[in-house]
Amino acid sequence: MELMPNFLFFIILSIGIGFFVLNIKKLIYNIKLGKDIDRYDNKSERWKNMILLALGQTKMIHRPISGVLHVVVYVGFILINVELLEIVTDGILGTHRVFAPFMGSFYNFLTATFEILAFLVIISVVVFWIRRNMIKIKRFMNPEMKGWPKYDADVILYFEIVLMFLFLSMNATDSLLQDLNTPNYINAGSFPISKYLQPLFNDFSQSNLIILERVFWWLHIIGILIFANYLYYSKHLHILLAFPNTFFANLDSKGRFKNNANVTKEVKLMLDPNADPYAVNSSDSPPEKFGVSDVIDMNWVQLLNAYSCTECGRCTSECPANQTGKKLSPRKIMMDTRDRLTEVGDNYRINNKKFIPDGKELLNDYISPEELWACTSCNACVEACPIGIDPLSIIMDMRQYLVMEQSSAPGDLNNMMGNIENNGAPWPFNNQERLLWANEN
Amino acid sequence: MNVNTLADLTAQGKKPDVLFWVGCAGSFDERAKKITKAFVKILNNSGISYAVLGPEESCTGDPAKRSGNEFLFQMQAMANIEVLNSYEITKIVTTCPHCFNTLKNEYPELGGSYEVEHHTQFLKKLLNEGKIKIQGGVFKGKRITFHDPCYLGRANNVYEAPRDLIKKLDAELIEMKNCKSKGLCCGAGGAQMFKEPEKGNKDINIKRTEQAINVKPDIIAAGCPFCNTMMSDGVKSKEKENILPVKDIAELIAEAKDL
Ligand code: SF4
Ligand code: SF4
Secondary structure (H helix, E strand, C coil): CCCHHHHHHHHHHHHHHHHHHHHHHHHHHHHCCCECCCCCCCHHHHHHHHHHHHHCCCCHHHCHHHHHHHHHHHHHHHHHHHHHHHHHHHHHHCCCCCCHHHHCHHHHHHHHHHHHHHHHHHHHHHHHHHHHHCCCCHHHCCHHHCCHHHHHHHHHHHHHHHHHHHHHHHHHHHHHHHHCCCCCCCCCCCCCCHHHCHHHHCCCCHHHHHHHHHHHHHHHHHHHHHHHHHHHHCHHHHHHHHHHHHHCCCCCCCCCCCCCHHHHHHHHHHHCCCCCCCHHHHCCCCCCCCCCCCHHHCEHHHHHHHHHCCCCCHHHHHCHHHHCCCCCCHHHHHHHHHHHHHHHHHHHHHCCCCCCCCCCCHHHHCECHHHHHCCCCCCHHHHHCCCCCCHHHHHHHHHHHHHHCCCCCCHHHHHHHHHHHHHCCCCCCCHHHCCHHHHCC | CCCCEHHHHHHCCCCCCEEEECHHHHHHCHHHHHHHHHHHHHHHHHCCCEEECHHHCCCCCHHHHHHCCHHHHHHHHHHHHHHHHHCCCCEEEECCHHHHHHHHHHCHHHCCCCEEEEHHHHHHHHHHCCCCCCCCHHHCCCEEEECCCCCCCCCCCCCHHHHHHHHHCCCEEECCCCCHHHCCCCCCCCCHHHCCCCCCCCCHHHHHHHHHHHCCCCEEEECCHHHHHHHHHHHHHCCCCCCCCEEEHHHHHHHHCCC
16 A cells, blocks of 8 residues: 555556657658758858757847747756655655755755746747737737747647646645654745645645645646647747757858759759760669659658657748738748648558558648748748757759649749759840840940 | 959969859849849959859859759759859859859759858958058948848858948948848848739738838848848938938948049
8 A cells, every 4th residue: 555656656556658759750760751862061050059048048149038038938847857766766665755854954945936936937938829819919810920939829828827826735735744743845945936825725734735736736847748749739849859950050150051952963964075975864763853842752851850850930920921911931941841840740650650541742732832832942941940940951852843743833933943954044144145235335 | 354264364374362143133034133243343353363263153052952842952052053163163152142142052962062251251351461441431420230141140040240340331220120040031022022922911022121210220231132122212202212221231342442
């Protein structure tokens, strides 16, 4: 009988962690569906990028209000999780505040810090909620934020508030029990915030207080496990993926769009007078597909980008096309990629690691050509993203598919390209007249 | 105008220090040709040894690549690289940020590695080396705002060279709401220059022009022939073309030097 709670705790913890690992495996499997790209070069720069952007959140501060609030929630989240160490140890060993006897007054300092952080987190989360639901800040109101994404964002806020209150209520009842010299409730900790919650519990008997304290304790840890498993389905995945995402981000100058190596091969063959004209077709492998029409055509960093996206909309709010009422929204590009990737990943898993066509594609079924053609390739979205996501690379790869596989560029662009092909300039001028300006006044 | 082509110089057994890559807009577009001429005037005045390719130049392929036609881009690139390498070119300066970006960033992998500079960087260097002098004079106290070209600014992190040059004109440099890394695009990039915009509620160049007008400049300075066209059209649509000129930095300097 004595061991029951430990055993139960162990089971619940194992289930929680087990599902979490399963989700992470799914995630890695899906991301690995992407094509190869080398992002292991220049490691020191990459670590630096990760430390600055993910750990230091240096780009979040570009928007001071949300930036500061976000840092509070983030620091609070991480530090309060240190407390988890004790909670898990207590759970497994059946102890209570197991670290307290070893830490002396430092334990008081820690519990006080955690409480203050919890309080700051609650304030920040409330402001976040107000920004989304009452002030209705524009970047949270775009069409792609309807339905699940809006719901998801709110669910996370509610979750955090509930977790913080459970944590504080747990401390409030605990400290009351300590005051009553309850056996097992050793005198430890300092509770500058939760003491204000104590009046709520003053009228309870000691035995009821113990039940309450246990209920809060259990709900808190179970809540955290549920939250961890909710991540896979949520934009909140960024709390984990921001780290690899900033590590593997593009470090090159933003103007360098990668050259398609398959095209280089073909062009070299065409320009080489000694090349065998049939060489291109003689190989057994099917001809390479140019560009991207579905998620499996993308490289794994683009797929990682999609899962990392926080749906914050900083990219979209800086996008000149979006600002002037065009359909294009770089955030939607990332969200669509993620939704489609989850769908395609499930398809692979259900069908024994093979993809059974489902009559859908990222292009057209999720992202329309109209969106793709509205992009000015200005890089504002890339610059704005706090965690180094590159929506532009996806847009450009999809344009490549539209033009090279489907020849479906807008008519004006076809004219322009025809001009380049024939005259070496995007306008119908004779290349021999390139120097005419020198003779004009 | 006295301009040497590489072919001419090579025939005379000479080799210039730097190639001026004029670009398609700079060669053919009426407005952009004025920028080309202004820059050439400064070059001639400074005694720099340079040449152009003339008819041997061809589109870098930037608009093709940004449209998604990688094949056409690489055909253009390979052909240009062959010409550039045959003349053993090592240094290139260009007045177009799109050419600048493509030559600098996308040609090396295809076999064409050169030291490439935007003309504002180049002019800044000439100035530092004392090879050109800029007097404020005509622009003294004028309010000038600089529109960052995306392919110079965000794409390549060049923000200061054009601004330093404007300050040298004794002008008052004023910044728009969106500037430097947060600069708003003029709407021309990514081959938008060559097509009608998608359906929306405003044209991008109008929005950008409004941002410029908001800071009450006397002159809008640009560093890209396409931005120049877009901003000029924007100013026209606001019926301010007579009071609010849009000028390239090279034009400002040539004017200040009374060239
Ligand atoms: S690069 Fe394209 S998608 Fe990104 S901000 Fe510019 S126009 Fe918008
Ligand atoms: S791509 Fe980056 S900036 Fe855009 S919504 Fe996602 S996280 Fe935010």
